[in-house]
Amino acid sequence: MSSNYLQTPIDYLKGVGPNRADLLRKELDIHTFQDLLHLFPRKYIDRSAYHKTGQLSATNAEVQIIGSITHIKTIKQTKGSRLVAVFKDETGSIDLVWFNRYKWIKESLKINTPYVVFGKVNKMGHTYSMPHPEMELLEDHENKLRSGMQAVYPSTEKLSARGITNRVICGLQEQLFLGLKNELSETLPETLINRLKLPSKKQSIFGVHFPKNNALLSKAQYRLKFEELFYVQMQLIRKNLLRKQKIKGFPFTRVGEYFNKFFSDHLPFQLTDAQKKVIKEIRGDMGSNAQMNRLLQGDVGSGKTIVAFMSILIGLDNGFQCCLMVPTAILSVQHYNGLQVWCNILGISVSLLTGSTSSSKRKKIHESLENGELQLLIGTHALLEDKVKFKNLGLAIIDEQHRFGVAQRSKLWKKNESPPHILVMTATPIPRTLAMSLYGDLDISIIDQLPPGRKPVKTVHRYDANRLSIFAFLKEQIKNENQVYIVYPLIQESEALDYKDLMDGYESISREFPVPAYQVSIVHGKMKAADKEFEMQRFINKQTQIMVATTVIEVGVDVPNASVMVIESAERFGLSQLHQLRGRVGRGADQSYCILMTSHKLTADAKTRLETMCATNDGFAIAEVDLKLRGPGDIMGTQQSGILNLKIADIVKDSQILALARSYAIELLKADPNLETPENRPVRVAYAQLVKYKNIWNYIS
Ligand code: ADP
Ligand code: MG
Numbered sequence: 001m002s003s004n005y006l007q008t009p010i011d012y013l014k015g016v017g018p019n020r021a022d023l024l025r026k027e028l029d030i031h032t033f034q035d036l037l038h039l040f041p042r043k044y045i046d047r048s049a050y051h052k053t054g055q056l057s058a059t060n061a062e063v064q065i066i067g068s069i070t071h072i073k074t075i076k077q078t079k080g081s082r083l084v085a086v087f088k089d090e091t092g093s094i095d096l097v098w099f100n101r102y103k104w105i106k107e108s109l110k111i112n113t114p115y116v117v118f119g120k121v122n123k124m125g126h127t128y129s130m131p132h133p134e135m136e137l138l139e140d141h142e143n144k145l146r147s148g149m150q151a152v153y154p155s156t157e158k159l160s161a162r163g164i165t166n167r168v169i170c171g172l173q174e175q176l177f178l179g180l181k182n183e184l185s186e187t188l189p190e191t192l193i194n195r196l197k198l199p200s201k202k203q204s205i206f207g208v209h210f211p212k213n214n215a216l217l218s219k220a221q222y223r224l225k226f227e228e229l230f231y232v233q234m235q236l237i238r239k240n241l242l243r244k245q246k247i248k249g250f251p252f253t254r255v256g257e258y259f260n261k262f263f264s265d266h267l268p269f270q271l272t273d274a275q276k277k278v279i280k281e282i283r284g285d286m287g288s289n290a291q292m293n294r295l296l297q298g299d300v301g302s303g304k305t306i307v308a309f310m311s312i313l314i315g316l317d318n319g320f321q322c323c324l325m326v327p328t329a330i331l332s333v334q335h336y337n338g339l340q341v342w343c344n345i346l347g348i349s350v351s352l353l354t355g356s357t358s359s360s361k362r363k364k365i366h367e368s369l370e371n372g373e374l375q376l377l378i379g380t381h382a383l384l385e386d387k388v389k390f391k392n393l394g395l396a397i398i399d400e401q402h403r404f405g406v407a408q409r410s411k412l413w414k415k416n417e418s419p420p421h422i423l424v425m426t427a428t429p430i431p432r433t434l435a436m437s438l439y440g441d442l443d444i445s446i447i448d449q450l451p452p453g454r455k456p457v458k459t460v461h462r463y464d465a466n467r468l469s470i471f472a473f474l475k476e477q478i479k480n481e482n483q484v485y486i487v488y489p490l491i492q493e494s495e496a497l498d499y500k501d502l503m504d505g506y507e508s509i510s511r512e513f514p515v516p517a518y519q520v521s522i523v524h525g526k527m528k529a530a531d532k533e534f535e536m537q538r539f540i541n542k543q544t545q546i547m548v549a550t551t552v553i554e555v556g557v558d559v560p561n562a563s564v565m566v567i568e569s570a571e572r573f574g575l576s577q578l579h580q581l582r583g584r585v586g587r588g589a590d591q592s593y594c595i596l597m598t599s600h601k602l603t604a605d606a607k608t609r610l611e612t613m614c615a616t617n618d619g620f621a622i623a624e625v626d627l628k629l630r631g632p633g634d635i636m637g638t639q640q641s642g643i644l645n646l647k648i649a650d651i652v653k654d655s656q657i658l659a660l661a662r663s664y665a666i667e668l669l670k671a672d673p674n675l676e677t678p679e680n681r682p683v684r685v686a687y688a689q690l691v692k693y694k695n696i697w698n699y700i701s
Contacts, residue, residue: 041151048148054091249291256317298447300583320394353379560588
């Protein structure tokens with residue numbers, strides 16, 4: 001019963017007729033009383049102070065003054081006339097001025113009656129004036145709900161043009177509150193409110209619309225932000241828990257022959273502590289009765305491949321098939337070549353499936369997958385085709401998952417009667433706070449440590465004019481038997497132009513580094529897959545010293561002997577892409593370099609990106625800058641996530657509140673997964689409402 005008031009269509013609010021209702025719906029997406037209540041002010045004007053006319057200065061922006069009108073006059077101007085009301089307090093006077101529609105105003109103004117006026121102050125000669133002031137009888141002013149600070153609501157041009165000014169919105173909010181009885185019931189458990197010393201729901205909502213002072217406003221905002229983030233997290237975590245309850249995974253109880261043999265006899269290097277920790281986490285997941293759904297984050301070069309392979313060995317040890325899916329053919333070939341060596345030693349059957357796999361090979365793969373002979377399949381999107389059927393797929397790993405959509409992830413789920421364990425890996429460092437919101441329904445592992453002995457890549461920014469000295473530097477590096485990448489941007493809208501740049505670049509490089517002393521490879525997206533692989537292989541085999549390429553080499557490619565990454569038109573790349581590209585070097589023992597080439601024309605943002613790259617190699621620090629520069633909207637994958645629908649919290653600025661909200665949500669759900677205790681009744685009710693009215697499941701993948 002009680003929530004009905006808040007669900008009333010906005011048309012029925014006093015002061016809103018059908019026209020205004022239409023506008024509110026169209027412009028601000030306000031359909032119900034509750035929507036209006038959740039239209040939060042974007043800022044506040046201080047109206048706690050009252051100015052005296054005798055102490056005005058030209059720098060007073062917006063002030064309010066108490067006084068009375070002594071007389072009114074109309075003054076002719078070149079065009080029409082203006083209305084001036086002389087407004088006096090005990091210290092002096094100011095002119096209130098209207099330039100149009102003033103007939104009606106003139107009639108409504110009361111002489112010698114106390115008013116509060118509010119507006120911008122202008123100074124002309126020795127007189128101060130206030131054009132088009134907001135006016136209120138002092139008597140009304142004192143009876144109003146509003147107090148010290150005035151809310152300023154989000155608006156649109158159309159709204160103000162049609163007379164729905166901020167003042168009108170304030171009036172509507174007030175109207176709404178006057179009709180409110182006990183509908184704003186508490187939505188957080190009492191213990192939580194007490195522990196965090198939060199104001200009540202009602203106090204908070206009231207407090208953000210009609211704040212008494214800054215301190216109370218902050219408290220109210222904090223509570224509402226906390227609540228909003230708390231419920232986002234509740235939904236994500238609850239979804240994850242439900243999945244674990246509902247979907248029984250295959251319990252990989254054994255760590256057997258394959259894993260142990262590889263670990264004791266064939267491990268090519270000592271695992272880093274971070275790698276060990278992550279393998280333990282994965283093992284724990286796969287050994288439990290629930291299905292694993294885990295995100296593995298690790299900066300470029302942190303060594304995710306070996307973690308993937310050892311997870312695969314556990315799957316095979318338990319008699320299941322496994323697959324590894326990657327976004328590009330180049331990368332799949334590289335993984336295949338790398339892992340095949342170990343598979344051969346251990347006696348594991350492994351195949352590669354890409355778009356260019358011949359149909360006869362393909363047929364063999366399909367058969368051996370279905371009869372269970374094939375243990376490990378590595379490949380591209382080709383794995384997702386319906387024809388690819390496993391006998392018993394137990395673990396699916398997706399590398400560089402940011403290149404895949406959610407739809408593709410879920411397709412892998414369906415490759416089996418009951419879904420396999422899923423491990424998605426990404427080198428795109430997502431700031432922790434964002435990851436919590438985006439992937440809150442996944443468990444997250446992080447490799448936060450690089451293999452020992454890595455020298456940080458030295459990064460410099462150079463202009464086109466420095467080209468000759470850079471060529472000399474590259475020759476020196478090649479003389480030392482190192483290899484070089486030169487990457488050109490390829491950005492869709494200007495594709496033709498970009499290809500021209502790439503081909504011109506390739507030509508001039510070929511001229512500068514002539515055969516037979518030098519060999520230059522080129523790889524770009526328009527080449528046939530087989531040609532790409534051929535060129536890539538020549539580079540890996542050190543038959544060529546220079547690789548001219550587009551960003552197709554951005555993901556995953558691992559050539560430890562490459563020591564220089566030159567990025568042309570670096571100002572055109574985003575930060576995360578630059579960081580990915582730089583991650584192609586610095587994988588061997590030699591000092592590596594990244595050279596960012598640009599023209600002299602740089603935007604402020606481009607400068608920040610370049611400076612950031614030169615200043616740090618830390619992917620997470622870079623991701624934080626990226627988030628600040630671009631906002632969460634442009635970061636991969638956020639669009640679908642609904643995180644942008646936040647009404648009061650800010651994912652960047654309120655990251656600490658988010659972390660807190662998440663930890664409380666976890667704690668609460670651990671103790672009471674189905675929200676059954678009387679204590680958690682408010683949460684149960686609020687949660688049900690969210691799902692009912694917002695259809696929240698739609699925007700959580
Ligand atoms: P990414 O996380 O970017 O996928 P890779 O798995 O390709 O990184 O590993 C990068 C390089 O580091 C590879 O050449 C790999 O063999 C090497 N590597 C990985 N782990 C270690 C380690 N613990 N010690 C030494 N080298 C390692
Ligand atoms: Mg990798």
